[in-house]
Amino acid sequence: MSLDDQWFSEAFESEGVAFSLRVRRKLLDERTRYQHIEVFETSHWGNLLTLDGCVMLTGRDNFLYHEMMSHPALFTHAAPRRVLIIGGGDCGTLREVLRHPDVTDAVQVDIDEGVTRAAARFFPELTEANDDPRAELRFEDGLAYIKSSGDGTFDVVIIDSTDPVGFAEGLFEAPFLREVHRVLADGGVLVQQSESPLLHSESIIRDLHGALDEAGFAHRVTLPFPVPSYPSGWWSATLAGKGVPVNRFRQADADARAFPTRYYSADVHRGALAPPAFCAALFSGLESVTTG
Ligand code: SAM
Numbered sequence: 191m192s193l194d195d196q197w198f199s200e201a202f203e204s205e206g207v208a209f210s211l212r213v214r215r216k217l218l219d220e221r222t223r224y225q226h227i228e229v230f231e232t233s234h235w236g237n238l239l240t241l242d243g244c245v246m247l248t249g250r251d252n253f254l255y256h257e258m259m260s261h262p263a264l265f266t267h268a269a270p271r272r273v274l275i276i277g278g279g280d281c282g283t284l285r286e287v288l289r290h291p292d293v294t295d296a297v298q299v300d301i302d303e304g305v306t307r308a309a310a311r312f313f314p315e316l317t318e319a320n321d322d323p324r325a326e327l328r329f330e331d332g333l334a335y336i337k338s339s340g341d342g343t344f345d346v347v348i349i350d351s352t353d354p355v356g357f358a359e360g361l362f363e364a365p366f367l368r369e370v371h372r373v374l375a376d377g378g379v380l381v382q383q384s385e386s387p388l389l390h391s392e393s394i395i396r397d398l399h400g401a402l403d404e405a406g407f408a409h410r411v412t413l414p415f416p417v418p419s420y421p422s423g424w425w426s427a428t429l430a431g432k433g434v435p436v437n438r439f440r441q442a443d444a445d446a447r448a449f450p451t452r453y454y455s456a457d458v459h460r461g462a463l464a465p466p467a468f469c470a471a472l473f474s475g476l477e478s479v480t481t482g
Contacts, residue, residue, distance in 0.1 A: 196212060196213055196214070197210045197211070197212055197213065198211050198230055198232075198238060198240070200240070200243060200244060200245055200421075202389075202421050205389055205421065205422075207421070207422070209245065209419065209421070211230075211232045211233075211235050211238055211248070211419070212233040213230040213231060213232050213233070213238065214230075214231045214232065214233055215230070215231050216230050216231075217229040217230060217231055217237065217312055218308055218311070218312065220304055220308070222302050222303075222304035224301055224302040224304070224357065225241045225242050225304070225305070226242050226243070227239075227240075227241060227302075227304050227305060227308050228240045228243075229308055229311075229312045232248065232249075234250070235248040235249060235250040235251070235419070236248055236250050237312045237313060238419075239280060239305075239308065239309070239312070241352060242352075244352070244353065245419050245420065246280065246305075246352075247280055247282065247313070247316075247419070248419045249313065249315075250419075251417060251419050252280075252282055252313075252316070253282075253451075253452045253453055254415060254416055254417050254418075254425075254453050255282070255383075255415075255417050255420075255425065256282035256283050256285070256286050256316075257286055257451050257452070257453045257454040258413065258415045258425075258427050258453065258454060259283050259286070259348060259350055259381060259383060259427055260286035260287050260348065260381075261286065261444070261454040261459070262381065262413055262427065262439065262459050262462065263346050263348060263379045263380075263381035263427075263429055264290050264346060265439045265441075265443060265444045265456075265459065266429060266431070266436050266438070266439040266440075267345055267346050267377070267378070267379045268377055268434075268440070269292065269345070270292065270293060270345045270346045270379075271292060271293060271294045271295065271345055272293075272294060272295045272297075272343065272345050272346075272375075273287050273293055273295065273296045273297070273344065273345065273346045273347075273348065274297050274299070274339070274343075274344045274346070274347045274348070274373070275287065275297070275298040275347075275350055276299050276300075276335070276336070276349045276350065276351060276361060277299075277300055277301075277332065277350040277351035277352070277358070278298050278300060278348065278350035279298075279300035279302055279305030279306045279309065280305060280306070280308075280313060280316050280317075281298070281306060281309050281316045281317045281319070281320055281327075282313075282316040283348055283350045284296055284298050284320070284325060284327075285316060285318060285319040287346075287348070288319045288322050288324060288325060289449040290449075291448070293324060294324060295324055296322075296324055296325050296326070297326045297328065298325065298326070298328065299329075299330060299332045300327075300328075300329060301329065301330065301332065301357060302329070303329040306329075332349075332351070332361060332366075333357075333360045333361065333366055336369040336370060337369060339369075339373040340373065341372055342374070342375040342376070342378075343373045343375070344373055344378065345374070345375055345377075345378055345379070346374075346378065346379050346380075346381070347370050347373065347374060347379075347380045347381075348380075348381050349361055349370075349380070349381070349382040349383065350383055351383065353385065354385075354394060361382075362382070362394070362397070362398055362401060363401055364401040364404040367380075367401050367404075367405035368404075368405040368406065370405070371405050371407060374432045375432075376432060376433055377431075377432060377433060377434050378431070378432040378434075379429060379430070379431055379432070379434070379436060380402075380407065380429070380431075380432075381427050381428070381430075382398065382427065382428050382430075383425070383426075383427055384398050384412055384426045384427060384428040385421075385425065385426065386420065386421050386422040386424055386425060387412070387414045387422075387424055387426050387466060387469060387473075388422040389421055389422050391468070391469045395412060395428070395469070395472065395473075396472055398428055399412075399472060402428070402430045407430035407431065409430065409431035409433075409434060409435050409436050409437075410428060410429065410430045410431075410436065411429050411436050411437050411463060411465075411473060411474055412426050412427070412428045412429075412465070412469075412473040412474075413426060413427050413428070413429065413459075413462035414462060414465075414466060414473075415427070415453070415458075437463050437474070439456075439459060441456045441459075441460070444456035444459060
């Protein structure tokens with residue numbers, strides 16, 4: 191990461207690519223016990239949040255990610271009431287979850303309270319739902335929290351974490367995902383941010399499907415979507431069902447939704463279920479077998 195002549199750059203050495211945004215000034219530089227949190231004011235992309243030098247979100251394109259990390263899973267579940275978010279400290283995903291009027295409880299568990307403090311100061315549009323009486327914000331390790339949750343406690347679990355390194359690595363592995371399977375009620379749905387289809391299909395995404403299968407999630411599907419500020423500009427969310435297919439969703443309810451979205455729609459959801467040809471078998475998981 192560098193701030194040369196007013197550019198923020200994040201390089202991906204292993205991929206021979208970098209992403210840069212012109213910045214006007216740095217608004218925050220804080221080292222918590224977990225991460226290096228920085229916020230920049232950019233010239234054209236609103237504010238930029240980075241953790242340990244990695245882009246987490248910009249004011250301009252975060253809606254793509256937050257909408258696709260929430261609405262597909264919630265409209266896939268038959269009747270989501272109780273939602274758990276692991277990570278998600280910027281609170282953008284929480285805001286989208288709480289747009290669903292039938293959701294009764296949304297528990298967010300992020301290890302680093304500094305991220306939420308930074309979001310409240312520099313991305314207030316993302317934290318606007320934090321005072322919703324249905325919301326509970328906890329600041330602890332999701333790997334520990336999940337073990338303290340009872341069987342069948344949640345209908346939807348959203349894993350909105352950083353990349354699978356450091357204290358986030360275990361969130362992509364079978365032991366944790368087996369706990370998620372246990373705390374989901376029958377018919378429950380998991381959604382996990384699953385990195386770049388272009389860069390990670392033969393690594394992180396493939397390994398995640400294997401860990402989900404090992405954890406008892408036979409029904410899986412990976413939904414690709416654009417996020418220009420993320421590595422390769424192309425990201426994904428992987429859905430997994432506890433005893434239910436995840437390539438079908440409540441299309442009429444999605445069409446009739448009473449809240450605004452800028453990217454998500456029933457058509458976008460349906461389109462995202464059609465996997466790119468180069469990773470069709472991987473992205474469709476069991477669904478490609480059971481539904482042809
Ligand atoms: N959209 C981003 C992405 O795809 O990389 C993720 C955004 S959100 C800011 C990521 C959050 O995951 C961070 O706030 C971080 O503190 C949290 N996190 C990472 N590992 C965690 C863990 N083991 N338990 C709870 N939160 C964790």
